[in-house]
Amino acid sequence: MSSITLNISQRNLVLEKMAILVDQNRTSIIQANIRDMDGYSGNDLAMRDRLKVDEHKIDGMITSLQQLAGQEDPVGVERFRFHHDNGMEIFNKTASFGTVLIIYESRPDVTIEAAGIAFKSGNKILLKGGKESLHSNLAIVKLWHQALLENDITTDWVEYLNYDRQKTQVFLEKPTQKVDLIVPRGGEKLIEFVKAHASCPVIVSGRGNNFVYVHKEADKALALDNIINGKTDKISACNAVDKVLIDKNLPNKEDFVKNLIATLHGYNVEILGDESLSQYEEVKPIQKNTVWFEEFLDYKIVIGETENIPEAISKINRFSGGHSAAIITKDKSAAEVFMSSVDCAAVYHNASTRFTDGFQLGLGGELAISTDKLHQRGPIGLQHLVTNKWYIHGDGQTR
Structure with a gap:
């Protein structure tokens, strides 16, 4: 691949062409996905949902491709300028990372959305999808290559790594080409595997395990809708x-709890509860305290009682995945503290955790949702998949 960065017109033309090709090849993408769905023998509901196209x-x-093509170029944006006493003009601007490796499980749409965000940011893309979505991913990568070639751009910009676990580990430890950033998207086992073996920076898209705290001054109807939406x-x-x-x-707490249990049961959600909930026969008692750490990705929920805001905050900070948390309350000052x-x-505050999504939060899509604090937290959008570098212009200055 040429080391010369593609200009914004080139990148946008590829994205626009890719949107057209995906539309024209709907049938072949779905047929490839049917092969993957037929070959998936697991009983993981979340995996099956992510796999299906x-x-x-x-x-x-x-839509993702079209929106990306319409967004401003994230590369070359001036972040800082300084005029030195000696006459040098100094600028700090955003810059592409270089080569971004995306390792993901079961989601063929990542082959579009994540690759599109990384490409728009001027990066070369390495895609390592799971074996369960191989046919879908290869069908989509074929279209990426067609979009690149039809714009006289080498297909090296988007490369698919059809590696098994052992070969992936070897590549992570001793890459055969330069890799500047790795983004794993998947379960905790995948993320731990990448962190254990990667030889370059990794953005951790960690577990969810999101909490809703129903404050004593909550609107109970709002709380019920919020929990049901977030869970189901x-x-x-x-x-x-x-x-x-x-x-x-919470006033009339027992009525609220009964209503919540009945509504969750209507969605076939398995309910586990602490001692305060064990009186209800529809609730299974918590067997191990470690369940508070678990992300379920299933029709399963844990409900517990808490004394007050400080205790709720303490419990969330101890057990959650650092992803999302909500408070349901009419008390704005309580919401601010939380x-x-x-x-x-x-x-x-009084809204569903389901909105933690790059598109929903105005980013036009996302590469991942980071639970790290460096270099970006939460949804990683187009604006965040860049680093920066310094541009210094002089006319012979020495120090």
Whole structure:
């Protein structure tokens, strides 16, 4: 691949062409995905949901590409300027990372969305998808190559690594080409595997295990809707709700709990509860305290009682994945205390954790949702998949 960065017109033309090709090749993408779906023998509901490609997902792929093509160039944006006393003009501007490796499980739409964001940011893309989505991924990468070639650009800009686990480990430890950044998207085992073997920086897209705290001054109807949406709208999402804490001083708490249990049962959600919930026969008692750490990605939830805001904050900061947490309350000052004290990438007041998503938060899509604090926290959008460098212009200055 040439070391010369593609200009913004070239990058946009590829993205626009890719959107057209995906639309024209809907049938072949879905047929490839059917092969993957037929070959998947697991019983993981979240994995199956992420693996499936239908017309709706293809519409999302096309929209993502079109929106990316319409966004401002994230490369070369001036962040700082300084005029030195000796006459030098000094600028700091955003710059591409170089080569970004994306390692992901089961989601063919990542082959579009994540690759598109990385490409728009001027990066070469290395894609390492899971074996369960191989046919879907190869069908999409074929279209990436066609979009590049039709714009007289080498296909080296988007490369698929069809590696097994052992070969992936070897590549991570001793890359056969320069890799500047790795983004793993998947479960905790994948992330730990990448962190253990990577020889370059890794953005950790960590576990969800998101909490909702129902404050004593909550609107109970709002709280019920919020919890049901967060738990049942999409169980495979990392922004789904797994834990609910209910303030012991919530008025008519027992009526709210009964209503919540009945509604969750209507969605076939398995309910685990602490001692305060064990009186209800529909609730299974918590067997091990470690369940508070778990991300379920399933129709399963844990409900517990808490004394007050400080205890709720303490419990969330101890057990959550640092992803998302919500407080349901009419008390704005209580919400402020909660939101400033909870150590999560996204904190909510009277809104669903399901909005922790690059598109929903105005980024036009996302590469991943980082639970790290460097270099970007939360959804990683187009604006964040850049580093920076210094430009110094002089006319012979020496020091």
